[in-house]
Amino acid sequence: MTSTWFTILLLALGSLARAAQIYEDVSELPTFTFDFVVVGGGTAGNVVANRLTENPNFSVLVVEAGVSNAGVIPSIVPALVSELLPRTPYTWNFTTTPQAGMNNRVLDYPRGFILGGSSSVNGMFYTRGSRDNFDRYANVTEDPGWGWDNMLPYFFKNEKWAAPSDNHSEIGQYDPAVHGHSGINSVSLNGYAWPDSDARIIQTTKDLPDKFPFVLDMNGGVPLGVGWFQSTIGHGERSSSATSYLGPQYISRPNLHVLLHAQVSRVLQATENSLHFNKVEFSQNKKTLYNITASKEIVISAGSVNTPHILLNSGIGDKTTLERFGIKPLIDLPSVGQNFSDQPVTTNNWIANATDTMEFYTQNTTHFNEVFAQWNNTRTGPLVDSIATHIVWLRLDPESPIFQKISDPSAGPHTPHIELALNAGAAGGAPGIGHFFSSATAVVAPLSKGSVTLNSSNPFDAPIIDPAIFTSDFDVFAARTAILKTQEFLSAPAWRGYIVGPAEPLASALLSDAALDEYIRNTSISAQHPVGSAAMTAKSAGWGVVDPDLRVKGATGLRIVDASVIPFAPAAHTQAPTYAVAERGANLIMGDWK
Numbered sequence: 001m002t003s004t005w006f007t008i009l010l011l012a013l014g015s016l017a018r019a020a021q022i023y024e025d026v027s028e029l030p031t032f033t034f035d036f037v038v039v040g041g042g043t044a045g046n047v048v049a050n051r052l053t054e055n056p057n058f059s060v061l062v063v064e065a066g067v068s069n070a071g072v073i074p075s076i077v078p079a080l081v082s083e084l085l086p087r088t089p090y091t092w093n094f095t096t097t098p099q100a101g102m103n104n105r106v107l108d109y110p111r112g113f114i115l116g117g118s119s120s121v122n123g124m125f126y127t128r129g130s131r132d133n134f135d136r137y138a139n140v141t142e143d144p145g146w147g148w149d150n151m152l153p154y155f156f157k158n159e160k161w162a163a164p165s166d167n168h169s170e171i172g173q174y175d176p177a178v179h180g181h182s183g184i185n186s187v188s189l190n191g192y193a194w195p196d197s198d199a200r201i202i203q204t205t206k207d208l209p210d211k212f213p214f215v216l217d218m219n220g221g222v223p224l225g226v227g228w229f230q231s232t233i234g235h236g237e238r239s240s241s242a243t244s245y246l247g248p249q250y251i252s253r254p255n256l257h258v259l260l261h262a263q264v265s266r267v268l269q270a271t272e273n274s275l276h277f278n279k280v281e282f283s284q285n286k287k288t289l290y291n292i293t294a295s296k297e298i299v300i301s302a303g304s305v306n307t308p309h310i311l312l313n314s315g316i317g318d319k320t321t322l323e324r325f326g327i328k329p330l331i332d333l334p335s336v337g338q339n340f341s342d343q344p345v346t347t348n349n350w351i352a353n354a355t356d357t358m359e360f361y362t363q364n365t366t367h368f369n370e371v372f373a374q375w376n377n378t379r380t381g382p383l384v385d386s387i388a389t390h391i392v393w394l395r396l397d398p399e400s401p402i403f404q405k406i407s408d409p410s411a412g413p414h415t416p417h418i419e420l421a422l423n424a425g426a427a428g429g430a431p432g433i434g435h436f437f438s439s440a441t442a443v444v445a446p447l448s449k450g451s452v453t454l455n456s457s458n459p460f461d462a463p464i465i466d467p468a469i470f471t472s473d474f475d476v477f478a479a480r481t482a483i484l485k486t487q488e489f490l491s492a493p494a495w496r497g498y499i500v501g502p503a504e505p506l507a508s509a510l511l512s513d514a515a516l517d518e519y520i521r522n523t524s525i526s527a528q529h530p531v532g533s534a535a536m537t538a539k540s541a542g543w544g545v546v547d548p549d550l551r552v553k554g555a556t557g558l559r560i561v562d563a564s565v566i567p568f569a570p571a572a573h574t575q576a577p578t579y580a581v582a583e584r585g586a587n588l589i590m591g592d593w594k
């Protein structure tokens, strides 16, 4: 469909006006001093910029490396998300090192290079993780403020529950009591039904209730079970931090400024011998450098890959590593870029004896044009949704042999180890002509830990990204279990006459555990959920990068607010946790400047 949407994109682009406070060129900036400078206009950065500018006395500049989100059709039409990835004008085009746990494959590692950051290119899954996950963050930071009960108000501040675009009854599909209804970022149930497979999924929770119980709302703190999918979509369009937190009513604030196409290279000290940071160095062409001064604070929100990279470039990181690259060490923080923790996902397809799957429009241009016109005219039809209908969250069986070798890495008993994202249509590209049902299986309590490090002393060179996927035996075992659990799910009576059998290469892989492990290592990809590379820990901890108030340890004037501070992977897709961390982070900053 690439050429189809590209034509549409060209048609749409001409008609879009740019908001007044979003600058394309440094020469448009009204000043070079702001109260706060936010590095990265991504998921978290735009939350911080929005909340700080609620106070008209605070001026904020967001410095964003990427392009404008305005008029980028695949970033607006939910079902066209795959057109944004992996190497397009909207991503950083990163790749990983050869992954030892994946038969030395080099993976694409897309990160949003667009206003809204990864929230403008992600799969829009809205999942918060478990109560245990946040209680563990409270534990490791010794700050109860990061615990589940105290974080719920921040999830609510972020969230504006929206009706599904088909206005179907939501009763029995989610729990309104655990959602925010007057926040900023739209979240909704799917707005297009796939009646055949939807009914069979729900029937499976009745056929096999002990193994696959129904969960009314996976976002209430205990995700375990099978629930209806929720996503950051409102009225048939993607809701990103750019469309929500920088929406028209906010971007018009005279104290909120955004500069695009500006890549930050370093943060700089106020004076040579101080560890107070107040300048942000950036360039629009990777050559000519500019400084912007933050008279109150610098907030780095460049994401789990770029935040540690900027710190290292600035002399904040492991002293020995910095010296090896000729960078003067200012703060010796060996945790910068370490404990980089991602989740692997495997895309598994079954042949479906059906006609109502996504293939009806992905494999027929006439139908695609029809459903696009339907989206364009009424914001209804199959393009209003992302790429899942339900999610199954499971723990491994307690007697699993892996637990004889490795103790349970999950945050607690209410926390899943694995996720099965079900969809009426193939995942990861259809394995042929026809109709498919898929389960994208993920390890959501991974043990493997990788790193982000320097490749050169030039801040504009890409860092070395090693998520070290499947370097832990636990993660391979869990990935295998997730596929076998899907097979068990699909063997329920509800699926008779619908599932014909696994499609290749899954069919061959299912012949033995060894073949399955090989398939997992050869076909899995990153879920793009890295966290932990600038972890928050207790003030007294011997590791970590920021304190519980998100201040960089050993520095003043410098905080980090993004996914990188989350110290352990949540059992979730990471945008909702990132939004909640950003809401609380903004609140902490405002509290200090009352």
Ligand SMILES: Cc1cc2nc3c(=O)[nH]c(=O)nc-3n(C[C@H](O)[C@H](O)[C@H](O)COP(=O)(O)OP(=O)(O)OC[C@H]3O[C@@H](n4cnc5c(N)ncnc54)[C@H](O)[C@@H]3O)c2cc1C
Binding pocket: 039, 040, 041, 042, 043, 044, 045, 063, 064, 065, 066, 085, 110, 111, 112, 113, 114, 115, 116, 117, 118, 119, 121, 122, 123, 124, 125, 126, 127, 262, 263, 264, 265, 301, 302, 303, 304, 306, 307, 310, 527, 528, 529, 530, 561, 562, 563, 564, 572, 573, 574, 575, 576, 578
């Ligand atoms: C392809 C993909 C699919 C995903 N799917 C889902 C999903 O379905 N559901 C979910 O919950 N999560 C998903 N995630 C993960 C989720 O989107 C991220 O965890 C979250 O958005 C991270 O937010 P962040 O603020 O930390 O970083 P980002 O949102 O990535 O923001 C970082 C911003 O900083 C900018 N930046 C970086 N370096 C610099 C620099 N040097 N100078 C200036 N600007 C800079 C970037 O361009 C970007 O705009 C997905 C991620 C990706 C990439």
Ligand SMILES: *[C@@H]1O[C@H](CO)[C@@H](O)[C@H](O)[C@H]1NC(C)=O
Binding pocket: 055, 056, 057
């Ligand atoms: C803004 O500054 C003015 C003048 O100093 C002060 O009166 C006002 O209370 C401040 N507003 C806020 C929201 O802090």
Ligand SMILES: *[C@@H]1O[C@H](CO)[C@@H](O)[C@H](O)[C@H]1NC(C)=O
Binding pocket: 087, 088, 089, 090, 091, 092, 093, 113
């Ligand atoms: C990524 O590659 C695409 C095309 O392949 C290009 O248009 C885009 O500018 C690249 N992004 C970056 C950040 O270099």
Ligand SMILES: *[C@@H]1O[C@H](CO)[C@@H](O)[C@H](O)[C@H]1NC(C)=O
Binding pocket: 138, 139, 140, 142, 143
């Ligand atoms: C964190 O958890 C450990 C182990 O359960 C416990 O011993 C410790 O007291 C907890 N710390 C805090 C601050 O809650």
Ligand SMILES: *[C@@H]1O[C@H](CO)[C@@H](O)[C@H](O)[C@H]1NC(C)=O
Binding pocket: 165, 166, 167, 380
């Ligand atoms: C859903 O309800 C809204 C608000 O009442 C209305 O504007 C919209 O047209 C309805 N959509 C459909 C598909 O019925």
Ligand SMILES: *[C@@H]1O[C@H](CO)[C@@H](O)[C@H](O)[C@H]1NC(C)=O
Binding pocket: 268, 269, 270, 279, 289, 290, 291
């Ligand atoms: C930025 O500030 C530093 C001092 O902190 C100075 O050395 C450097 O020359 C400045 N760069 C520019 C482009 O003004």
Ligand SMILES: *[C@@H]1O[C@H](CO)[C@@H](O)[C@H](O)[C@H]1NC(C)=O
Binding pocket: 334, 335, 338, 339, 542, 543, 544
């Ligand atoms: C990585 O995280 C673990 C806790 O899971 C911690 O003990 C260790 O010190 C961290 N390593 C670094 C380099 O920060």
Ligand SMILES: *[C@@H]1O[C@H](CO)[C@@H](O)[C@H](O)[C@H]1NC(C)=O
Binding pocket: 363, 364, 365, 366, 367
């Ligand atoms: C696509 O659908 C149209 C309309 O139903 C049909 O006439 C056509 O044969 C289909 N094309 C393909 C390639 O299946």
Ligand SMILES: *[C@@H]1O[C@H](CO)[C@@H](O)[C@H](O)[C@H]1NC(C)=O
Binding pocket: 008, 372, 373, 376, 377
């Ligand atoms: C989408 O709708 C706009 C008007 O809202 C129209 O100009 C455009 O041609 C439509 N595009 C398609 C592909 O239908």
Ligand SMILES: *[C@@H]1O[C@H](CO)[C@@H](O)[C@H](O)[C@H]1NC(C)=O
Binding pocket: 455, 456, 461, 462, 463, 464, 465
């Ligand atoms: C690291 O630098 C080397 C030498 O310049 C280059 O070949 C390689 O592609 C770089 N790696 C990354 C991840 O950019």
Ligand SMILES: *[C@@H]1O[C@H](CO)[C@@H](O)[C@H](O)[C@H]1NC(C)=O
Binding pocket: 353, 496, 497, 498, 499, 500
């Ligand atoms: C496909 O479904 C039809 C009924 O819709 C049924 O008659 C047929 O046996 C099914 N085929 C397979 C292979 O399950």
Ligand SMILES: *[C@@H]1O[C@H](CO)[C@@H](O)[C@H](O)[C@H]1NC(C)=O
Binding pocket: 103, 518, 519, 522
């Ligand atoms: C898996 O990848 C390895 C290395 O690329 C290759 O030799 C092997 O044939 C692949 N296995 C399967 C089952 O595709």
